[in-house]
Amino acid sequence: MPYCKNCGTEYQEGAKFCPSCGKPLTSDVAAQQTQQQTQQTAQPSQPSKKKKGISKGCVIAIIIFAFLSILPFITLILPSSEGSRRSTTQEETTEKTDIAHQLACINAGDYVSPRSSQLKEFDRLLNELDSKCKNNRVEIGDISVSCYQELQKRGVNYSLKEVMIGLNEAASTNNNNQDLVQVAAGFMMIATSNQ
Numbered sequence: 001m002p003y004c005k006n007c008g009t010e011y012q013e014g015a016k017f018c019p020s021c022g023k024p025l026t027s028d029v030a031a032q033q034t035q036q037q038t039q040q041t042a043q044p045s046q047p048s049k050k051k052k053g054i055s056k057g058c059v060i061a062i063i064i065f066a067f068l069s070i071l072p073f074i075t076l077i078l079p080s081s082e083g084s085r086r087s088t089t090q091e092e093t094t095e096k097t098d099i100a101h102q103l104a105c106i107n108a109g110d111y112v113s114p115r116s117s118q119l120k121e122f123d124r125l126l127n128e129l130d131s132k133c134k135n136n137r138v139e140i141g142d143i144s145v146s147c148y149q150e151l152q153k154r155g156v157n158y159s160l161k162e163v164m165i166g167l168n169e170a171a172s173t174n175n176n177n178q179d180l181v182q183v184a185a186g187f188m189m190i191a192t193s194n195q
Contacts, residue, residue: 001013002025004018004021004023005023006018006021006023007020007021007023009021011025099126099137099138099140099141100119100123101119101122103122103126103141103145103160103164104121104122106145106148107122118161125161125164126140126141126164128168129167129168129180132168132177132178133179133180133183134180135180139180140180143180143181143184144160144164144167144184146184147163147167147188151163151188151191151192156191156192158191166187167180167183167184170184170187170190171183
């Protein structure tokens with residue numbers, strides 16, 4: 001049942017005036033009917049299938065974006081076997097070039113261009129000693145420089161290149177897979193006795 005807007009008294013539908021205060025009810029009836037119609041239209045007969053929250057498309061887009069964002073880090077942490085081999089080969093090549101470059105610079109007493117023929121010559125000498133001795137390239141470089149410095153102290157004026165050529169010749173007379181330290185000791189005895 002409807003109520004009067006002015007005094008709040010309940011009245012019968014179809015009445016034109018409030019039985020308590022006497023105010024006209026036509027505007028109240030129209031307003032209440034409109035209100036009832038609005039409530040009926042606002043309540044759908046079937047519940048809506050839309051869900052609140054993030055749609056499936058947004059979730060998929062977020063997952064793809066997250067995956068693409070972390071993909072570079074995954075490849076760093078878990079490299080493939082081919083990538084691992086490629087990385088190791090690059091490191092070995094860089095290490096070999098660096099050692100040959102350092103030796104060429106020591107020999108020249110100054111900086112040597114990475115494209116220099118001296119660098120290629122030291123790389124060749126290192127490769128020859130590497131094939132004849134059990135020592136690795138770093139050790140070969142260290143032993144060659146130590147031998148060069150010791151000969152300089154003893155007054156034997158060989159260049160580092162001449163020392164490495166001499167070590168190669170001394171290593172050629174013995175069997176392969178020998179220790180370069182022993183070869184260097186023999187070479188130094190020969191070099192100092194010639195002076």
